[in-house]
Amino acid sequence: MRELWRRLRWWAHRDQFDRELEEEMRHHLALKAEERGLNAAHRQFGNITLLQEDSRAMWTWRLWEELGQDLRYGLRTMAGNKLFTAMAAISLALGIGANTAIYSFMDAIMMRALPVRDPEKLIIVNWRSKGQPGVVHDFDGSSHVEDGVTTSGNFPFPAYEMFRDHNHVFSKFFARTWGGHLNLVVDGQAYLAEGEYVSGGYFDGLGVRPSAGRLIGVGDDRAAAAPVVAISYSFWQGRLGGIADVAGKSISINGTPFTIVGVAAPEFGGVNPESPGQVFVPVHDMAAVELDHYLHLPEHFTDGNWYWIEMMGRLKPGVNIAQAEAELRGLFAVWVRGTAKTDKEVASLPRLFLEEGGSGLDSLRRRYSKPLFILMAMVGLILVIACANIANLLLSRAEIRRREMAVRLSLGAGRLRVMRQLLTESLMLSVGGGLLGVVVAAVGIRALTLLLANGSPDFTLGAELDGRVLIFTLLVALATGFVFGLAPAIQATRVDITPALKETRASQARLRVKLFGARFGLSQALVVSQISISLLLVAAAGLFVRTLRNLNSVNLGFNREHLLLFNLNAAQAGYDEEATKQLYADLQGRFRSIPGVRDATLSHIPMVANWTSTTDVTIPGMPAPPDELMTAVALVGPHFFETMQIPILLGRPIDERDREGGQNVAVVNEIFAKKYFPGVSAVGRHFAFGGKQQQDVEIVGVAKTARYSSLKQDIPPVAYTPYLQAGKARHVQWMYFELRTVGDPLALANTVRRIVHEAAPQVPVADVTTQSRVIDRTITNERTFADLCSCFGVLALAMACLGLYGTMAYAVSRRTGEIGIRMALGAERRRVVWMVMRDVLVMGSMGLAIGLAAAWEATAFLKSFLFGVKPNDPLTMAGAVAILVACAVLAGYGPAARAARIDPMKALRHE
């Protein structure tokens, strides 16, 4: 304690201490000099400053004091080099900011755990198969195809019951499926909410507690149970205003009465972070709620070939995921074998696998994780370029500060001490850059959210700068400071003191070798690495830009311009089936007579919107052809082909004649015709539709092949059938209307709203958009990539050019004397320019060679994001090389020209 007090007192009087210590030394020296003579005394005494420092050091918490000194000194140095500091801070801010922004998305998507008990114990059950598995006759849910392998988390309900009752690895096993938008009425007030159908064990299995009332239990999820639902906390507070007597309240869902039994814990919004659930309905009440689709058929719960339910389990203590997978895989293999009806189905059975479910269902992760990894790699590379730049600037500054370093070292400063001081300066820079980077990131996150959402109203992914992201930023900033600061610090302290003090230009001892006649040192190596990384990013940008261009120039088979799209759902507004059909037919007529509308039609899904509706097709008296692609269906109204401008090649289009009760008809595309009726005309032929209730359908026309659901995937065989003839397979509920307009389609939106309001005031006009926007939305990833990568490419180029320019300019300024001598001895200016440019070209070509080799390997990772262009596309590579060469020459020419302008006399005098 007293020791501390003494130290503090010393701290208060440290100036006096310094004076006294100095005086003491003088006294000592004087006494010694009397005895032995002045020189001997000095020689023996040694380094007075160091001695004083050491004596001083006894008093202080040395590290802290030195840190303080370093910080003060660093601030002074930074303030003294405003341009350098600004440039370094800005490039760091861009680099760190971009990294933080992308990381915040990764964090939001991949690392945020569900707000449930022990999320790390949760497991998701999935299957995968090569191609489309034949045992899947009907499918509702989401599947994902990559490299010909289909993966999905949707299973038949009997499979769920089998797993639930027969597994030994899970303590809880439960299921859910997406409920879509549900129409709710509470206390006479209507709401639209996101629904989730859950099994009785859902809340118990997840370990979610109620914040009011109780949650759905096993007893509620039975065919005969009283109809109850639970709601989310945010729905209760946000939409229902947190009403007190929420438990026990009546609620109508799509017209069916239910009772709210309780509210889930705050924060909990279901297990799919992509679309948070607001209303939780027992899965057995699905039939009562679903107006649409064939979902209310009783087969739903018994059909082993109908894939729709998603399952999660909670591992028993001591069981790991591999053990659980082994058991479930065995169970499923036996079970699914029993559902296969034909040899073909046996040949392509799906195989089960498990995934960790702690952060919820992974549709979101699957969609965004790979793009985010690629973006993360890119911003990482940009940060590397920024680091190289700053390292280079520091290197040349270290050169300027050689004298300072030499003085410090000769006065007895330890090398480590000087290095630490230089590193402190670097870290100050990088932390400053990191702070600015947070601002950049905040802007970047907002921009990226807009870019990714691309106008989609359901984009719920909230990336934010939370504590974890900020810690990441801090770590990145410190790491960068260390990375770019270390090399210059080492170099700076390798000063050969004596010549440095004499300070002649010829006496620089730098680590360098000669390569192809060019001087090659650390800073040159940095420039080479910058050029190669830039090439990588520019090449990637080129590939994505070309992908986007290819996608935009895909031949759609119909005219995407001047098409207005919107959605009507009369059934949800209380119309019965007949009235709905009547209304839609009536409206279609009214729309067609709007001035400025050429034609109008309707279809059950919009075209090229990543929506697919598939069915089984059988041809009487013909063996089923190999099933590469399932046949897709579009339920359309009259004038569909005229409105979309899809040419009919044979036969006739669908028109007003094709009504309910008449002969079922279809127009098929060329691919359908070729697949099922090769070599003969398909018109007049019959086929059967659907798995359960088969319908006989006559082909009345063949349409030119048009894009169906996606720009990228192969076009499937498509059967266009009248929506009025959909019959039992699908109740007419909501339909998309397509209006071919003369001018800007959106200009007619209000006219459409007025007409719909006049005809059916209760039916809202939803999702008003244009066909072009719908298509654009399907290529959001590609567009995002193209935009971001172009930005990244330009940024990388700019930084690399800056690096090259700086290095060359510095090299020229150092060689002023040499160049002056050469010129005095008769070297032509042309040769001087060449001398500098040769260095540029050597660095450039080395960078390009390395970059090309890297690009050759690295672009293969981009394969699944490219369209119409190969990863190693020679044209793109050549273009990228050309851009880089041009930039390198441009950046190098300035210093070269300056070298040529050197006046030999001045240069020599300066020497």
Place this chain on the structure above:
Amino acid sequence: MEDRSEIPPGTLYMLILKTLARLGSMHGYGIAQHIQQSSDDVLQVEEGSLYPALQRMLIKGWVIAEWRQSENNRRARFYKLTPEGRKQLSRELREFERVMAAIGRVIQPA
């Protein structure tokens, strides 16, 4: 001159403390001189270790310092033992003797 030995590590504090115990109060140069002379020029105290050591001892409270006129009329900083310093000296001496005795036993011919 050439035959001077390094001061064994850890004993510098003890030597300084003992010197001050003997001389009462002394400045840095005098302490170094005293150690050198009383060791018959075998032990030489480097200034580089002496002054940091003195500072350390000030922190520990073993010595106090005051400015006084030296014998040849110069202002000098004189160091003096504190009671704490005396205790420390006897501690260090005991420890040193213990170690010396132990070393002696090891190197003595059996």
